[in-house]
Amino acid sequence: MEQRKSFSAAISCEKCGIRFKERKNLNAHCRNFHPEQNYLIKSNQICGLCSGAFRTIVKLQEHMQSQHSINLNYINETFYSAQDFLNWKVRIEKESQSSYILRNSSEKKDVGKKLSYYICHRSGCFKPKGGKIRQLKASGSNKSGYTCPAVIEVCTETIDGISEIKVLYQSVHVGHEMEVGRLRLTEEERTDIAANLHLGIPMTKILDETRRNFSPKNRLSLTTRKDLCNIKSGFKIQEETVMHQDDTTSIDILVKKLKNDEKNPVLIYKPVGEILQDYPSVRQNDFLFGLMNDAQEKLLEIYGSACIMIDSTHGTNQYGFELTTVMVHDENHEGLPVAVFFSSRTASDILLPFFDSIKKRIPNLTTKVLMSDDTNSFLNAWESIFNSKPLHLLCIWHVNRNINRNINSKVKTCNRENIKKQMNDIVTELDTTTFNSLIEKFVEKFKEEESSFVQYFETTYKKRPEKWAYCYRKGLGINTNMKLERWHRQIKYEESGGIVMKRLDKSIAVITNAIAKKLLARVISIERGKLTHKMISIRKRHASSIEMKEDIYSSIQLNENTFIITKTIGESIFTYSVEKINATECCPIKCDQCNVCIHSMSCTCIDYSKKFLI
Numbered sequence: 001m002e003q004r005k006s007f008s009a010a011i012s013c014e015k016c017g018i019r020f021k022e023r024k025n026l027n028a029h030c031r032n033f034h035p036e037q038n039y040l041i042k043s044n045q046i047c048g049l050c051s052g053a054f055r056t057i058v059k060l061q062e063h064m065q066s067q068h069s070i071n072l073n074y075i076n077e078t079f080y081s082a083q084d085f086l087n088w089k090v091r092i093e094k095e096s097q098s099s100y101i102l103r104n105s106s107e108k109k110d111v112g113k114k115l116s117y118y119i120c121h122r123s124g125c126f127k128p129k130g131g132k133i134r135q136l137k138a139s140g141s142n143k144s145g146y147t148c149p150a151v152i153e154v155c156t157e158t159i160d161g162i163s164e165i166k167v168l169y170q171s172v173h174v175g176h177e178m179e180v181g182r183l184r185l186t187e188e189e190r191t192d193i194a195a196n197l198h199l200g201i202p203m204t205k206i207l208d209e210t211r212r213n214f215s216p217k218n219r220l221s222l223t224t225r226k227d228l229c230n231i232k233s234g235f236k237i238q239e240e241t242v243m244h245q246d247d248t249t250s251i252d253i254l255v256k257k258l259k260n261d262e263k264n265p266v267l268i269y270k271p272v273g274e275i276l277q278d279y280p281s282v283r284q285n286d287f288l289f290g291l292m293n294d295a296q297e298k299l300l301e302i303y304g305s306a307c308i309m310i311d312s313t314h315g316t317n318q319y320g321f322e323l324t325t326v327m328v329h330d331e332n333h334e335g336l337p338v339a340v341f342f343s344s345r346t347a348s349d350i351l352l353p354f355f356d357s358i359k360k361r362i363p364n365l366t367t368k369v370l371m372s373d374d375t376n377s378f379l380n381a382w383e384s385i386f387n388s389k390p391l392h393l394l395c396i397w398h399v400n401r402n403i404n405r406n407i408n409s410k411v412k413t414c415n416r417e418n419i420k421k422q423m424n425d426i427v428t429e430l431d432t433t434t435f436n437s438l439i440e441k442f443v444e445k446f447k448e449e450e451s452s453f454v455q456y457f458e459t460t461y462k463k464r465p466e467k468w469a470y471c472y473r474k475g476l477g478i479n480t481n482m483k484l485e486r487w488h489r490q491i492k493y494e495e496s497g498g499i500v501m502k503r504l505d506k507s508i509a510v511i512t513n514a515i516a517k518k519l520l521a522r523v524i525s526i527e528r529g530k531l532t533h534k535m536i537s538i539r540k541r542h543a544s545s546i547e548m549k550e551d552i553y554s555s556i557q558l559n560e561n562t563f564i565i566t567k568t569i570g571e572s573i574f575t576y577s578v579e580k581i582n583a584t585e586c587c588p589i590k591c592d593q594c595n596v597c598i599h600s601m602s603c604t605c606i607d608y609s610k611k612f613l614i
Contacts, residue, residue: 011023011026013026013029013030013034015030015033015034016033016034042055043055044147045057045059045060045147046125046145046146046147047060047063047064047068047146047147047175048144048146048147048148048174048175048176049064049068049070049174049175050067050068051146052067054147057119057147057149057151060147060149061149061170064149064174070149070172070174071172072149072170072172073170073171073172074168074169074170075167075168075169075170075171076166076167076168076169077166077167077169078164078165078166078167079164079165079167080162080163080164080165081163081165082156082163082165084165085154085165085167088167089118089152090186090188092169092171093183093186094186096171096173096178097178097179097180097183097217098120098121098122098150098173098178098183099120099121099183099184100118100119100120100121100150100151100152101118101119101121102116102117102118103117103118103119104116104117105117112157112158112159113155113156113157113158114155114156114158115153115154115155115156116153116154116155116156117151117152117153117154118151118152118153118154119148119150119151120148120150120151120173120176121142121182121183121184122142122143122144122148122173122175122176122182123143123144123146123147123148123150123175124143124144124145124147125143125145126141126143126145139181139182142182144175144176146174146175146176147175148173148174148175148176149170149172149173149174150170150171150172150173150174151169151170152167152168152169152170153167153168153169154166154167155167180216180217180218180219180222181219181222183219184219185219185220185223185227185231186219189219189220190231190234190235193206193223193227193228193231194231194232194234194235194237197228197231197232197235197237198235198237202497203225203228203497204497204498206228207223207224207225207228210223211223242503242505242506243257243505247503247504247505248271248272250503250505251271251289251504251505251508252271254505254508255269255289263293263294265291265292265293265294266289266290266291267290267291267292267339267341267354267357267358267361268288268289268290268341268353268354268357269288269289269290270282270286270287270288270289270353271287272284272285272286272287272344273285276288276353278353279349279352279353281349281352282349282350282352282353285344286343286344286345286350287319287321287342287343287344288341288342288343288344288350288353288354289341289342289343289508290339290340290341290342290354290357290358291339291340291341291508291511291512292338292339292340292358292361293515295519296336296337296338296339296515296519297338297361297362299328299330299336299338300326300328300338300339300358300362300365301362301365303328303329303330303336304328304338304362304365304367305365305366305367305368306328306329306367306368306369307328307329307367307368307369307370307371307476307478308326308327308328308367308369308370308371308390309326309327309328309329309335309371309372309478309483309484310324310325310326310327310370310371310372310378310382310484311324311325311327311372311373311395311484311485311488312324312325312346313325313488313491313492315492315500316491316492316496316500316501316507316510316511317342317500317501317502317503317504317507318500318501318502318503319344319504320344321342321343321344321504322342322343322344322345322346323340323341323342323491323511324340324341324342324343324346324351324354325337325339325340325341325484325487325488326338326339326340326341326358327483327484327487329478329483330522331587331588331589332525332534332535332588332589333534333589334483334522334525335483335484335486335487336518336519336522337487337514337515337518339354339358340511340515341354342504342507342508346375346377347377348376348377348380348381348384349381351377351378351381352381352384352385354381355381355382355384355385355386356385358385359385359386365386366386366388366390367388367390368390368391368476369390369391369393369476369478370382370390370391370392370393371392371393371394371395371478372392372394372395373394373395373398374394374398374399374402379392391466391476392467393467393468393473393476393478394467394468395482396427396468396470397482397485399427399461399468400424400427402460403423403427403457403461404420406453406456406457407419407420407423407453410450410452410453410456411450411452411453412449412450415446415449415450419446419450419453422438422442423442423457425438426438426439426442426469427468427469427470428470429469429470429471430470430471430474430604431471432471432472435465435469435471439462439465443457443458443462487514487518490514491510491511491514494514495510495513495514496510534589535588535589538589538590538591539591539592541607542591542593542594552567552568552569553565553566553567553568554566554568560580561579561580561581562577562578562579562580563577563578563579564576564577564578565577565578576603576604576605577603577604578601578602578603578604579601579602579603580600580601581599581600581601581602582597582599582600582601587599
């Protein structure tokens, strides 16, 4: 660190050798004791109308009045407390859309007097500091390059503890426009915003509130996310998730803290640069971090035997690490994330240590159904670790999307609607024999005219209908991965506000907060009850069944528990088989009016087979 300059190195008078610490003191000395000497005094008060230069603002004001006929407006005010003066200053700044900054002040404590001089914040020239490392803002410097005559002179006299503040205010601005966008937020506004940030209110909510009563003349209405970040930094509002300025070090500290917890939620952690001896296929530059708390572990143990859904998403952090979520659904068919995994890749080899760490927590975990997108990475890794072969289903939403995309790109315009309809009939067909017949007829009909799409269909889907056709998933009660899609949307847009987190520690905090909300919502639904999507759908079907026309339906009872229902619409006849299974209700998914749960009967209709509704 540089040593402070000694007094001997101060400025000296060339005439008499007296030393001074500051240039202004030397100038005053020369004027008083050496009036015959010519010395340089800067004239840096520049007129914004003619670029004339003057020594003082007073001289500039006189020039503007005499040479440019500017009517300056001088106002005298008196206050008896500093707070009253500051309140007045804030008020006139808002009214005039201006801002005044303290240029200098001097105080004579022996006589109890203090002089303060405020100038317009647009007054003067821009002087770069710090070696010009930072670029100018897009709007340029706030300094206009000229001296604005608007000033506030403040004289504070204190006698026996009582203060009197006399103000001389010149309110006319010259040499610049009154631009609201160049103003700073007031200290009160900044403090209010800082308080909201400290309470954890999302920035998007704060911005919405500032723009509720939008006015282009109100600086608060023009607040941006960058303003909020600056306030957060200025008030030193640190998030608990940021353990260290360096993101990598912060993650290391976070993991150590979590591992020291009595209920350690860390499944696996491998930072970049380390090697997993038990998994040589995992690269040294790979990143792995898996989490599962004790509540998630219990939910996976309870509900994981029926169905497990797995999917990955990107866009949760700036490093490109993918987020993989393992999800189950409860008795209300509400999705519950039971484990999350950040990784640099989602290949089978990198999923092996993640699944292995889950198996160590729940050694006897098996599942009947594993649903994922159209990749074998999850299935291969799962089968390798858990030594089981669950029924692998593809999310039907993704299947339909892929089919429609290829129809639009490979099929002639005149045939698109027809092929889309026939493909939908094939996908939703519930009878296996009819399903196989529909496929053969479709291929035979279009193999010449639409060979490109038929070849795609045969290669991609025809060889493995058990993964996507409705007739192979009857009664399973699961059809799509939309619970995971909603989970991804919650993370990216509700929790993160639609932005990609620059720091991984913040992204992890977002995920853990979202998990906590999911688990809390489940507790609330248990204690207070919740009208789920399935319950709403069942109520709608009960209401529509009351209004059904009886003349188009007929029923035949085959035995005590089995009925054949026939529906006639025009020349089409639809037949359904309804069978009673359980006379008592056994789950919360039921019709309240009929007091019949979803497991009380089965039906061959689409609603029951596909959507698991009665």
